[in-house]
Amino acid sequence: MKILTAEQLSEADKETMKIQDITSEELMERAATLVFKEIHKRLNGAPIPIKIFCGIGNNGGDGLVIARHLIQHDYQVKVYVVNYSDKRSDDFLANYEKLKEVTNNWPELIKEDTRFPEIGTGDFVIDAIFGIGLNRPVKGWTGDLVEHINDSGAFTLAIDMPSGLFTDQVPGEEAAVIEADYTLSFQNPKLVFYLPQTMDYSGELQILDIGLDKELLKSLDAQAFLIDKEEAAGMYHHRRSNTHKGDYGNVLIMGGSFGKIGSVLLTATAALRSGSGLCSLYIPGCGYNIVQTGLPEAMVLTDEDDKMLSAYPNNFDANVVCFGMGVGTEEKTKNALKELLENFSDPVVIDADGLNILSKDKELLDLLPENSILTPHPGELKRLIGEWEDDFEKLEMAKDFSEKYKVILVIKGAHTFTINGKSMYVNNSGNPGMSTAGSGDVLSGVITSFLGQGYEPVEAAVLGVFLHGLSGDIAASEFGLESLLAGDIAKNIGRAVKKLFERDAVEE
Numbered sequence: 475m476k477i478l479t480a481e482q483l484s485e486a487d488k489e490t491m492k493i494q495d496i497t498s499e500e501l502m503e504r505a506a507t508l509v510f511k512e513i514h515k516r517l518n519g520a521p522i523p524i525k526i527f528c529g530i531g532n533n534g535g536d537g538l539v540i541a542r543h544l545i546q547h548d549y550q551v552k553v554y555v556v557n558y559s560d561k562r563s564d565d566f567l568a569n570y571e572k573l574k575e576v577t578n579n580w581p582e583l584i585k586e587d588t589r590f591p592e593i594g595t596g597d598f599v600i601d602a603i604f605g606i607g608l609n610r611p612v613k614g615w616t617g618d619l620v621e622h623i624n625d626s627g628a629f630t631l632a633i634d635m636p637s638g639l640f641t642d643q644v645p646g647e648e649a650a651v652i653e654a655d656y657t658l659s660f661q662n663p664k665l666v667f668y669l670p671q672t673m674d675y676s677g678e679l680q681i682l683d684i685g686l687d688k689e690l691l692k693s694l695d696a697q698a699f700l701i702d703k704e705e706a707a708g709m710y711h712h713r714r715s716n717t718h719k720g721d722y723g724n725v726l727i728m729g730g731s732f733g734k735i736g737s738v739l740l741t742a743t744a745a746l747r748s749g750s751g752l753c754s755l756y757i758p759g760c761g762y763n764i765v766q767t768g769l770p771e772a773m774v775l776t777d778e779d780d781k782m783l784s785a786y787p788n789n790f791d792a793n794v795v796c797f798g799m800g801v802g803t804e805e806k807t808k809n810a811l812k813e814l815l816e817n818f819s820d821p822v823v824i825d826a827d828g829l830n831i832l833s834k835d836k837e838l839l840d841l842l843p844e845n846s847i848l849t850p851h852p853g854e855l856k857r858l859i860g861e862w863e864d865d866f867e868k869l870e871m872a873k874d875f876s877e878k879y880k881v882i883l884v885i886k887g888a889h890t891f892t893i894n895g896k897s898m899y900v901n902n903s904g905n906p907g908m909s910t911a912g913s914g915d916v917l918s919g920v921i922t923s924f925l926g927q928g929y930e931p932v933e934a935a936v937l938g939v940f941l942h943g944l945s946g947d948i949a950a951s952e953f954g955l956e957s958l959l960a961g962d963i964a965k966n967i968g969r970a971v972k973k974l975f976e977r978d979a980v981e982e
């Protein structure tokens with residue numbers, strides 16, 4: 475799904491009104507009624523006190539529409555109008571009038587010196603104060619109200635955006651932002667829902683299709699692409715019957731050092747579980763027995779050094795090479811990487827200490843084959859591209875880096891971002907159980923495997939990241955978050971692929 479900016483979305487609202495010949499008020503009615511239905515489906519008439527905080531713009535207008543429907547369905551509703559300005563949007567006013575027709579319980583006006591209403595932990599709060607129209611940080615008494623809602627402990631549902639959250643910048647340290655438990659957002663996801671600095675504000679997320687014109691949305695340039703099952707399934711290459719192992723890649727994994735041989739074992743297991751036809755490892759001598767015993771399906775070549783990598787096996791005929799897990803950053807090992815980059819001209823996958831070696835000697839970056847895939851976690855990324863002020867700057871710096879060196883960056887995190895020049899892909903699978911040793915080694919194996927099977931490098935990265943996350947989800951459902959091991963992620967890749975093509979009961 476496309477991630478769009480606030481400007482694109484409000485423009486799409488306007489264009490849709492013209493194309494569908496509807497008024498802004500009608501579009502608001504449609505959008506907010508969908509929100510009401512979601513609430514009604516879950517509350518099912520429960521007598522929970524509902525407190526709706528409405529701004530004076532169209533986000534507030536949505537709040538008024540939701541209030542009207544809830545009142546008509548006999549819910550206990552109290553509406554507050556947050557008077558951060560004396561202006562009112564037309565659709566707010568129209569819906570304010572309509573609300574009067576269904577209740578005598580007038581909305582209460584909250585102004586600068588008003589005492590804020592009490593909010594109990596058992597209340598249900600609807601945040602319709604600011605949406606995508608936010609244009610400055612929320613401070614002053616409105617900020618105090620936002621803090622008051624956050625401190626209440628009540629379940630908070632944000633409409634379109636948690637109030638105070640911008641779509642295109644971080645809120646800033648002194649600004650107040652609603653910490654929602656759940657966000658129902660209109661039409662398309664917004665980038666801030668997925669950035670480490672801002673993702674916590676939206677809580678659980680659901681995107682509601684409010685029926686903006688499909689052709690118009692298709693024509694818009696995405697700020698980024700959100701990758702879910704549907705997108706991943708579209709990238710997957712089905713196997714043909716008349717094939718043999720030579721059709722599925724011959725990958726070489728260079729990694730490990732004394733005490734860290736397990737890392738390569740995980741990477742190789744993941745590569746084979748992801749479908750590699752042939753998988754070889756190039757490791758220090760000390761790992762020979764471990765790998766041969768642990769993974770009989772893999773072939774093993776050893777470096778002349780017993781404890782670390784010191785060379786690249788130039789005579790080995792692989793179609794993809796992955797370098798870096800568990801290698802350390804010794805000078806000898808740097809030479810091994812240098813030899814690889816000087817002798818191998820197809821895309822490579824570089825992870826972990828391989829990235830740290832590149833960061834220490836930036837001249838090596840110029841040797842990277844075009845479309846190579848680098849898989850840093852945030853610490854490794856910092857060493858590679860430098861410090862950033864905030865997540866938006868990080869993404870800009872990452873795009874510049876990707877363009878400059880013609881490489882693909884896979885920035886690992888709760889939502890892994892894959893950056894290919896100006897294009898960004900945001901992963902939407904995975905869980906916190908995957909924050910465990912070796913999880914990254916597995917990811918490198920999956921991506922390397924797909925690259926070896928002939929996927930376009932960016933697809934190998936994006937699909938690999940998604941399946942890695944989905945496999946982690948399958949493993950977590952079996953073992954629980956705490957018990958999940960990286961090896962479980964590798965083992966479940968096949969199930970994840972199967973799941974790509976299953977229809978979920980909840981989706982039907």
Ligand SMILES: NC(=O)C1=CN([C@@H]2O[C@H](COP(=O)(O)OP(=O)(O)OC[C@H]3O[C@@H](n4cnc5c(N)ncnc54)[C@H](O)[C@@H]3O)[C@@H](O)[C@H]2O)[C@@H](O)CC1
Pocket residue numbers: 484487488498499501502503505506529530531532533534536558559563603604605606607608609610611612613616633634635660
């Ligand atoms: N037809 C439409 O345009 C639709 C709009 N929708 C809703 O409309 C929202 C956008 O509405 P608006 O553009 O009216 O904007 P908002 O309702 O988000 O904000 C209201 C106004 O507050 C002012 N403001 C911004 N930041 C402020 C601050 N920090 N302190 C004080 N005032 C501030 C701005 O002038 C802004 O226009 C969406 O998020 C969505 O909820 C939906 O109803 C769908 C249809």
Ligand SMILES: [K+]
Pocket residue numbers: 533601602603604605632633634635636637
């Ligand atoms: K809101």
